[in-house]
Amino acid sequence: MLALLGRWTAGHRMFVLAGWVVIALAGAVFGGTVYDRTRSVDSLRPDAESAVAQARIDRLAPEGERVVAVIAGRDFNATALVDNASRVMFDIRAIPGVATVTDAYTAGSGQVAADNRSSLVTVELRPELSDAEALAVADRVAAALHRIDAPEVRVGGELLAERTFGEQAVRDAAVGEGVALVVLCGVLAVVLGGLLVGSLPLVTALGTVAATLLALTGLAAVVPVSEYAVNVVTLLGLGLAVDYSLLIVTRFREERAADREATVPDLLARTVATAGRAVLVSGLAVGAALAGLFAFAEPLLAAMALGGALVVCLATLAGLTLVPALVALTHRRIPAPRLRAARNGRGAAGGGLARLAGAAQRRPVLVAAAVTAGLAVLSLPLLGVTLANSDARSLPAGSEERLAYEAVERDFAKWTTQPVTVLIEANATDPPAAALLTRIRELTGEAELDVRTGLPPDVTVVDLRPAGPADGAPAQRLVRQLRALDAPVPLLVAGPAAELIDARSSVASRLPVAVAVIVAATALLLFALTGSVVVPVKALCMNVLTLLATLGVLVAVFQWGWGAALLGFQPWGALDLTTPLLLFVFIFGLSMDYEVFLLARIKEEWDRRTAQDRAANDRAVLTGIAATGPVVTTAALAVGIVFLGFALGDLVAVKEIGVGMTIAVLLDVTVVRGLLLPAVMSLLGAANWWRLGRRPAGHHGPGEPVRAGTAAR
Incomplete structure (x- = not known):
């Protein structure tokens, strides 16, 4: 079926490209409006006790949004300040939409700091205002407060902080994607051997992101979608599109090098039948992980799961159609691979990953024990993790809303703490x-x-x-x-404490369901790919090690503050509650990405072996890694660049995801896939393929018979 798709795409390349151009143009024109449709999304289910209680209270005695300000840097009793601030307070009361003003100048609130050099102003807006109307009134209030003649006037509040979060999310996305695409262009051109071939994954990534934005625009009309979700989903789309493109392009070059007489449709048929199968299984695995995210049923996570499912479908579709069409169009400009896979299963020429695998196979017990122990050590900080809901502290350190929040917490907490x-x-x-x-x-x-x-x-x-x-x-x-x-x-x-407890309880109660969905789906997919019941269990265990080690490093960085100055943020003593959940899904998804890439090729090599013993297993593993190592390494480098681009952003919550995914990708491709996987598979030997079922010697598995010379590509 996939071979037919590859052949059809090659023959109808212009039709396929025209379709993607239309989708990309529609995404460029209409997809950008998704940011106008995003809104704040609750991270707590509406049936949680705290949510039910707050909804009841809001119906009985609705309260409006609040604008808070700290006036500091000057003696509170200075005559000029008292006169100026008093006039401003009366002006604010006259603004339509303002309900009450509480201040120490005209309302006698007594909210003055101990040093007598700062005071607190709280402005409550009318509860009947819509979000847009409340923001307009809040802007007028902020402008009036800034007229106060004091060295420091910090204006904030939840309403203004949420808007700043959304605006910063858009800026971070633009910067992250821009930096990632520019750096990727250069890296891929060097690695793949030309600007044109290096641009193919970028074209695919841009088409996928444009289509994703268009899909999210439609999704935002049905369910609430936050700016944060848009950032995270486009991040995932970029990474998957680049991965799938590299796999297809690299396999096409190998097929062409092995059979120079074949036509382009024949080559793409073989490419999509093999590499395309890995793309399809990988897409299904990532989709299964996102289904696990949906199982948590929290509004924010559910919206991310739906958006992620859209981007996975589009990235997979692009990998199976857009990339082959681009290859068919530009195949004469695609250079031959500069590296050959191993010819004899030893002395592999598959790059650094193959060299690591060879070293692991020589001392499998030592390597497996050392890597497992090292990952366990990295995960130790997770024992002291603190999870909390992000607030203004996740904004950039210099933002006014964050400065106002910190000043209020420092000097006026007894008056303002919810x-x-x-x-x-x-x-x-x-x-x-x-x-x-x-x-x-x-x-x-x-x-x-x-x-x-x-x-x-x-x-x-x-x-x-x-x-x-x-x-x-x-x-x-x-x-x-x-x-x-x-x-x-x-x-x-x-209240906030009750909401946090309810959120943690909800996650804990639904975590087994989410884990069961992800584990069952990925295990079944790997079984379908390899025919083994051992390989899926091994893969899931290694994914868990990668996840735990990554989360442990994140605790040390973002909760404890190790390296905070280098990354350009101020730690606030916790991780965002959604970060481990999102990383759980994304790390599982991308780890399965590389697992599928490697196992698909290892399985091909195993099927070619006449002897089904330990030696044949080791040769199949090393040859498969040597053949796929360069593409996996390049894909990991590319995805790492994508995530590092987002780690440059100023939102701490987005930075956590960017840094976390970068760490996970680096750990997964080096120590896990390069060392632990070959070491464990070497220890298990032919038992890796338990219940696989014997096949005739020389059988190629699903697809065509083996051609001479293909085993050593």
Whole structure:
């Protein structure tokens, strides 16, 4: 089937290219509007307890967005400052859409720092404003606040921080993609031996990204899509498109070198039948990993899973159609490969990966033990990981919203920290509710509770303010204690700490389902590819080692701050809660990418061997790695460049993904695929192919009989 597709694509190359040109142009014209359709997406399911409680409170007593500002650098009591700031506060109250203004100049709030040189202003907007209207009012408020004659006026708040996050995401995407494409162009031209052949993966990547943006634009009309999701999805699309292009182009060059008399349609038929099969299996494996992400059912992750599924389908389609069409069009300008695979299974000429594999096969026990131990050591920091929801601290260090957030947390936390909110479905004077309030006072040590007023008589809402950050350890401990109470009336707990606990609980409860989906799907795909039940288990174990080691390094870098100055960010003491989940999916997907590339070729070599013994296994492994090593190494280098381009961005959450994927790719292609895989396969010997089933000597597996000389390409 795939051979027919390759032959048809070669014969209808202009038709295929025209179709992709139309898609790319549509993506260029309409796909860019996806950023106008993106919006903030909740990271918590709507049926979580904290989400249910907050939704109920919002219906009973809706609150508007808030703009906060810190006025600093001048004595609070300076006459000129008092006069100037007071006039500004009255001007802000007159702005349509402003509900209340709380400040120390005109409202007597007392929100002045201990050094008497900074004060806090909180402006609440009307709750009925739409998002666009609230942003317009917030901009007018910010402009007015900046008229205050003080050395430092930092304006922020969640609304403005979210907009800055979105705008920075767009800038980071532009910079990341631009840098990656420019560097890739040079690297691929050098590695593949020419500017034209080096540009083929880039053309494919651009077509895939344009098609992805177009698809995401349509998706945004159906489900919420965030700017963060667009960044991550385009990052994945770039990496996969480059990988698949390299595999097809490299295999075409090998097929042509082995049979110079064959026609282009015949060569592309063989190319797509072999390398195309690896592309298809890899795409299905990455798609299965994204299905696991969808199993978490969180709105943000679900949107990323849908977007990722789109980009995987498009990258796979491009690898099977666009790349062969481009090769058919430009085949005369594609140079012959400069490296030959091993001719005898030893002394491999397949590049650095083959040399590593040869060394691993000579001392398989030592290499397997050393690599496993090394990866285990790298994963140790994961034991102390802290996961939290990103806030303004994930913005660039110099952004005004982050500076405002840090100033508020430093000097005014006792006034602004979001509380742990308790919703009691009863009147506070009813005996059961009164008894419950007494138990809450005893639990918190508070003499008086902050009970909200103006609510219906059958509802009581209490705000509690434990020490520390809104989602810190004391607040989380209080949430757990409140939920553990044997309440005589319905009780729900909301607030940042409750949301974080609910998010972690949701992930933990659904993680087994996600893991089961990914493991089962990838194991079945590898079994279909190799016919072995041992190879899939080995591959999954190695993927887990890569994932754990990568996450351990990320904890050391982003939570502990190792190398933070070099990477240009300020650590905030935690990883974003979604980072391990996304890396779990993407690392599994791309690791399977390289696993499939190598195993497909190793399996071909094994099928060619007359003797089905340990020696034949070792020769098949080394020859397969020698043949595929250059393309896997080049693909890893290219993907590493793509992810490093995104690591240059200023958003810490995106930087975590970029750095994490770069580390994972480097670990996977060097120590895992270059050392651990051949060492373990050498130790297992012919047992690797248990339940594979014997085939006649010289059989090529699915496809055509072996041609003379093909075993040593």
